[in-house]
Amino acid sequence: MSSFQFSSENEPEEIDSVTLTDNEGRTLECYVENALEAEDGTYILLMPVDIPVVILAWDGRSEEEDEDTNVVLLEDKVEIQEIFPDARAVLAELDLALSFTAFTLTVKGELPPIEDDGILNLELDTEEQPLDSEELQFLAGFYHKNQRYSVYTPLAPLLFLAKYDLLGQISLVSPDDQQMQPILEELLFDDTE
Template identity: 55%
Template sequence: MSSSKFEKEHEQYEEELVTLIDSDGRTLLCYIEQYLEYEGMTYLLLMPVDIPIVMMSWDEEEEEEDLVEAEMIEDGEEIEAIFADAKAVLAEQNLTLKHTAYTLTATGELPPIDEEQILTLNLEEEDSQLEPEELQFLASFYHAEQKYSIYTPLTPLLFFARYNLDNELELVSPDAEEFQPILEELLADEPE
């Protein structure tokens, strides 16, 4: 008898792929990293099959290099405006940029990690206990006289999802208090 109130009895999820679909109909193919059954619902921890991509814009007006302001590009219209340029500079590195659901992704082989090309993001949220995020630099470009850089996270990007009562896959907020025990259970079983 298991000491956990969570069940893991569906072998159908092992080594399986699922597709997340956003409100715009874009898709994101993901590996199922972990899953569990809880109160008749299946919860999943998912990782994109392709390489997650992050784009940043830079404020080059700053005098001191250590104080340069960078902003992560999340606005859909801005992504659309710079997408062709970003796709072109990644193509020079044999990477194909894709506008997928919930995150941009790329296919191809990443260049070797160069410690001097790693950007560390320090999150400025109050009461944040999150570790700084490290990003591997891939390319830079200019669009409308604005500098942009393209990165990929060094830490795997994970999505928390579940099958709802209509058996449709939906994202679940990892911050919602009601889902914290489920997420903790999934992360506790995450392979090293």
């Protein structure tokens, strides 16, 4: 679910940003990176205004000892809310302001320079995409109730595919849908020109 303010003076290709809203009322400001007109509406490629981050929970002795370490990407909203104050505090020490926004956690501020020893190659084994790999930059680590957590930001931009329909409503569209693949490819290809 998303909300969007539309007036007849704004054509979809002239819109600079939109606000997505999730089912719990949290919002996420996004830039419109690209738009593609279609018969059933306009498809838009969105990128968050603020910097997306993820929180990882570590189970093991150290991040370097792969055989003794398991990492879990936190997605449970209840667990995120429980550790949120600690995560916000350690990021504030880096002059980064953490927000619990729609669809992702985000930070405002200037990221520290990328260092090779701070890069984590995370392999996610999901039902949709077995062994999908993502590179993450380390930002901060902390403990909560004897559990070790780390905050990372993805090195690749987080993009959302949305459809602006003929009634003026914006809704997120799954990029994994086979019918959306040609549209997504065209939006991505046009964006690189």
